[in-house]
Amino acid sequence: MTSAEKTLWSAPSAHRPVTADVRVPGSKSATNRALLLAALGDSPSTITGGLRARDSVLMIGALRALGVEVDAGEDFDAPVWRITPPAQLRGGDAGAPAKVDVGLAGTVMRFLPPVAALAAGQVYFDGDPYARARPMGTLLQSLRDLGVRIDDGDRGTFPFLVEGAGQVAGGLVELDATASSQFISALLLAGSRYLKGVEVRHVGGPIPSQPHIDMTVEFVRAAGGTVDASEPGRWVVTPSVLRGREWSIEPDLSNAAPFLAAALVTGGTVTIPDWPAATTQAGDASRHLLREMGARVELTPAGLTVSGGAGVHGMEADLRDVGELTPTLAAVAALADSPSRFTGIGHLRGHETDRLAALAREINGLGGDVVEEPDGLLIRPAKMHSGVFATYDDHRMATAGAVLGLAVPGVEVEDIAATGKTLPDFPAMWAAMLDADGDRDPASGAPAPTGVHG
Numbered sequence: 158m159t160s161a162e163k164t165l166w167s168a169p170s171a172h173r174p175v176t177a178d179v180r181v182p183g184s185k186s187a188t189n190r191a192l193l194l195a196a197l198g199d200s201p202s203t204i205t206g207g208l209r210a211r212d213s214v215l216m217i218g219a220l221r222a223l224g225v226e227v228d229a230g231e232d233f234d235a236p237v238w239r240i241t242p243p244a245q246l247r248g249g250d251a252g253a254p255a256k257v258d259v260g261l262a263g264t265v266m267r268f269l270p271p272v273a274a275l276a277a278g279q280v281y282f283d284g285d286p287y288a289r290a291r292p293m294g295t296l297l298q299s300l301r302d303l304g305v306r307i308d309d310g311d312r313g314t315f316p317f318l319v320e321g322a323g324q325v326a327g328g329l330v331e332l333d334a335t336a337s338s339q340f341i342s343a344l345l346l347a348g349s350r351y352l353k354g355v356e357v358r359h360v361g362g363p364i365p366s367q368p369h370i371d372m373t374v375e376f377v378r379a380a381g382g383t384v385d386a387s388e389p390g391r392w393v394v395t396p397s398v399l400r401g402r403e404w405s406i407e408p409d410l411s412n413a414a415p416f417l418a419a420a421l422v423t424g425g426t427v428t429i430p431d432w433p434a435a436t437t438q439a440g441d442a443s444r445h446l447l448r449e450m451g452a453r454v455e456l457t458p459a460g461l462t463v464s465g466g467a468g469v470h471g472m473e474a475d476l477r478d479v480g481e482l483t484p485t486l487a488a489v490a491a492l493a494d495s496p497s498r499f500t501g502i503g504h505l506r507g508h509e510t511d512r513l514a515a516l517a518r519e520i521n522g523l524g525g526d527v528v529e530e531p532d533g534l535l536i537r538p539a540k541m542h543s544g545v546f547a548t549y550d551d552h553r554m555a556t557a558g559a560v561l562g563l564a565v566p567g568v569e570v571e572d573i574a575a576t577g578k579t580l581p582d583f584p585a586m587w588a589a590m591l592d593a594d595g596d597r598d599p600a601s602g603a604p605a606p607t608g609v610h611g
């Protein structure tokens with residue numbers, strides 16, 4: 158679709174402070190790890206609260222292509238999903254391989270090839286056109302180093318064919334994961350099933366998204382695997398049986414960020430119910446980052462409550478661990494009363510789009526003042542105006558545009574449907590958040606019982 162053909166969504170302005178409870182769906186990262194580990198288990202597993210969005214549907218499609226039974230209801234809407242792994246993951250015959258569509262999902266494009274290597278037969282991988290621009294070559298080379306045969310026509314990207322041999326030797330592999338933590342997670346998730354397990358050593362600069370690696374280690378251990386992560390930059394997964402189990406998925410804290418940002422930029426209050434007291438999700442960092450930008454933040458058994466009203470301030474922050482939050486924070490920073498500098502996020506150039514370039518171009522297109530730096534963004538206060546905010550198939554660009562639209566009248570977000578990558582029904586959730594305070598009982602100020610439920 159050319160950009161001229163993409164639909165425009167008029168981002169609603171906030172005419173008053175938002176006051177809402179917003180229930181966000183399950184974590185993409187947790188759902189796709191649980192699905193994958195369930196597929197590698199020795200018996201069926203269940204998943205409660207799994208995310209039903211493009212990235213998880215792609216993961217389910219990929220696992221089914223390898224012979225895994227996933228019962229998730231008619232439209233992935235069953236409250237509990239049941240995953241039954243086959244005795245042997247299957248590929249296809251020569252000339253008729255099993256087919257995996259990775260879409261634009263990092264968790265599918267990185268986590269599935271190490272699993273396909275365990276299948277008996279060929280598995281063909283392809284995805285959206287832009288998937289070819291995302292870093293992939295390092296992972297393919299690592300798999301070859303571990304004994305896997307891959308035919309990628311020397312492209313180092315899609316499309317490629319994994320020659321599943323039913324087993325993988327495994328052992329030691331050195332790789333540079335500065336472009337994506339998902340290279341490491343991918344090998345750790347499948348490594349328990351390799352004959353020698355896997356020892357992953359990172360050689361290179363600082364690794365991004367450390368909480369996501371911590372989540373991987375936590376999930377592999379929860380499935381019965383053994384991971385030694387005691388030495389920085391080195392992980393050892395011992396060969397072991399992974400167990401079927403019951404997984405319960407936390408709400409997606411990174412997807413909560415735009416709603417929390419709405420509280421800050423409108424001077425309102427938003428509560429996200431079921432915010433975990435302890436978690437490996439990167440999005441948990443919203444709590445201290447939004448506080449630094451001027452929010453009041455309170456974590457109670459009812460959830461996380463963020464309130465604005467004391468201004469929106471810029472901040473200096475190293476976002477290497479929490480790159481996913483950058484688009485939301487950049488939108489808030491563009492509305493702040495002082496400059497912000499975000500560093501440690503050069504790897505965002507390899508996300509759904511080059512997020513540093515896209516944020517600078519689109520915020521500046523609305524009159525903002527963003528300078529793209531080699532490792533991050535410098536964002537200064539500026540008077541912003543109406544205009545089109547392009548999103549480049551990037552769900553987090555789309556939600557960033559929505560945050561800007563709360564305060565800048567006349568923002569038209571291109572292709573709001575891109576949010577469906579990880580957050581179904583975003584426009585309805587956003588509208589409900591904006592309407593929710595209108596439902597309040599004017600006498601008591603108490604929220605209406607319905608609130609907003611995603």
Ligand SMILES: O=C(O)C1=C[C@@H](OP(=O)(O)O)[C@@H](O)[C@H](O)C1
Binds near residue numbers: 263339342365480
């Ligand atoms: O493992 C995961 O679930 C993810 C890891 C991170 O990837 P990078 O390390 O490539 O940033 C993160 O940005 C992505 O949204 C999800």
Ligand SMILES: C=C(OP(=O)(O)O)C(=O)O
Binds near residue numbers: 264508579
């Ligand atoms: C980088 C992201 O996604 P992916 O899992 O496709 O890498 C993201 O969701 O911000």
